[in-house]
Amino acid sequence: MTSPYELSVRAILERLIAFPTVCRTKNVELIDWVEAFLQGLGARCHRVPGREDGRFNLFASIGPDTPDGIVLSAHSDVVPVEGQPWTTDPFVLTERDGKLYGRGSSDMKGFLACMLVAARYAASQSGLSAPLHLAISYDEEIGCVGVHSMLHDLAARGFQARGCVIGEPTGLRAVSGHKGKLAARIVCHGLAAHSANPSRGCNAIGLATEMVKAIESLQEELKETGVQDAQYEVPYSTLQVGLIRGGVALNIVPDQCEVQFEMRLLPGVDPQPLLDRLRAVADRLCAERRHARIEIETLNTYPGLHTSDSASFLHEIMRITGDNAPSRIGFGTEGGLFREYLGMPVVVCGPGSIDRAHKADEFILPEELQDGVRFVEQVADMLSRS
Numbered sequence: 001m002t003s004p005y006e007l008s009v010r011a012i013l014e015r016l017i018a019f020p021t022v023c024r025t026k027n028v029e030l031i032d033w034v035e036a037f038l039q040g041l042g043a044r045c046h047r048v049p050g051r052e053d054g055r056f057n058l059f060a061s062i063g064p065d066t067p068d069g070i071v072l073s074a075h076s077d078v079v080p081v082e083g084q085p086w087t088t089d090p091f092v093l094t095e096r097d098g099k100l101y102g103r104g105s106s107d108m109k110g111f112l113a114c115m116l117v118a119a120r121y122a123a124s125q126s127g128l129s130a131p132l133h134l135a136i137s138y139d140e141e142i143g144c145v146g147v148h149s150m151l152h153d154l155a156a157r158g159f160q161a162r163g164c165v166i167g168e169p170t171g172l173r174a175v176s177g178h179k180g181k182l183a184a185r186i187v188c189h190g191l192a193a194h195s196a197n198p199s200r201g202c203n204a205i206g207l208a209t210e211m212v213k214a215i216e217s218l219q220e221e222l223k224e225t226g227v228q229d230a231q232y233e234v235p236y237s238t239l240q241v242g243l244i245r246g247g248v249a250l251n252i253v254p255d256q257c258e259v260q261f262e263m264r265l266l267p268g269v270d271p272q273p274l275l276d277r278l279r280a281v282a283d284r285l286c287a288e289r290r291h292a293r294i295e296i297e298t299l300n301t302y303p304g305l306h307t308s309d310s311a312s313f314l315h316e317i318m319r320i321t322g323d324n325a326p327s328r329i330g331f332g333t334e335g336g337l338f339r340e341y342l343g344m345p346v347v348v349c350g351p352g353s354i355d356r357a358h359k360a361d362e363f364i365l366p367e368e369l370q371d372g373v374r375f376v377e378q379v380a381d382m383l384s385r386s
Contacts, residue, residue: 009114009117009369010366012116016034017102030076034112041123045058048149048150050146055139060133063132068162070162071161072165073338074115075138075140075147077137077140081360086361087360098365098366099363100369102362106351106352107357107362110169110372114375118380121376128383132379143299144302151338151341155341164345166333166350167376168354169357172372174314174318174348176308177304177306178336179266179332180266180301182301184299186261188205188208188246188292189204190253190254190291191290194253207285211282212244214281216241218239218274219239223236227266233330234330237266243258243259244259264332266304305339320375320378320379331354335348349375351364351369
């Protein structure tokens with residue numbers, strides 16, 4: 001039987017994918033396995049529980065206890081597979097036609113597997129002058145909610161490092177920025193009545209349509225006159241409505257309608273003025289229509305990431321990747337939170353492609369995994385030269 005400490009990166013990925021760590025479910029079995037693996041290498045491990053039973057973050061360090069180490073970070077959770085037309089078992093790593101299929105293979109257990117290989121590599125080095133840190137979070141896929149307890153704990157302990165690599169799938173391009181996100185809910189309350197005489201009621205769906213119009217108007221304004229950054233595929237901040245629920249029957253004036261929307265904001269763009277604009281519209285509607293009441297609630301938010309193009313840590317990573325300039329990405333990561341809590345430069349860089357994530361038959365190429373291993377081992381080599 002092969003020792004865990006002799007497993008190839010592919011074999012490690014196979015173990016990780018076998019843990020069905022779907023977001024909003026327990027990840028304790030995966031954390032148990034990873035922690036045992038790291039402790040066998042002599043790592044100093046610190047498990048940080050979340051508020052939910054059976055869900056944990058894990059932070060581990062290898063090497064001297066100095067403030068100039070490097071953090072490699074991955075989330076342990078994956079998105080659900082229900083309703084997707086998989087042609088393989090999503091929780092069994094399956095090779096077919098030169099591809100390795102499995103939920104999380106690209107997003108982002110592939111990088112987590114590379115991290116464990118990097119830890120083994122770092123533990124074998126005798127000349128480390130700074131530590132390699134591994135940060136593993138939970139429930140990233142529902143808005144980066146799980147990592148807060150770990151980052152709060154690290155900040156309270158005065159943790160410092162020279163930089164952090166978030167290994168989301170970028171094709172191993174060095175990324176220095178991404179947008180932030182705010183998710184919110186608008187609940188419109190009216191008054192039910194028979195549809196034969198709708199004027200006796202207050203139509204909550206009608207209120208909701210006005211709020212949707214206000215969101216679309218703000219979107220157009222941001223597109224035309226808002227802050228722009230041409231390095232992003234969509235160079236402006238965006239708002240969009242994703243869910244509407246309202247009404248119980250066609251012949252009843254609806255007394256409630258819920259609208260959920262999101263903002264994808266360029267780094268540094270404050271969502272509060274936009275929310276204030278929407279609340280002003282809601283107040284006007286309530287003043288104009290009897291029985292109307294509108295609530296606006298923020299459900300989740302995380303900041304964008306902006307690492308300065310002049311940051312030395314960014315340039316060290318770019319020397320490894322061979323990038324002449326950093327990239328920007330449209331999807332979010334935990335990077336902005338690492339920056340916000342710990343004040344360190346953050347680079348997003350990992351193997352695989354985000355285009356394969358969250359879909360049926362998600363995969364990573366074997367050569368991408370090996371490239372990921374070479375990348376993290378070169379990052380670990382930085383700790384011997386510091």
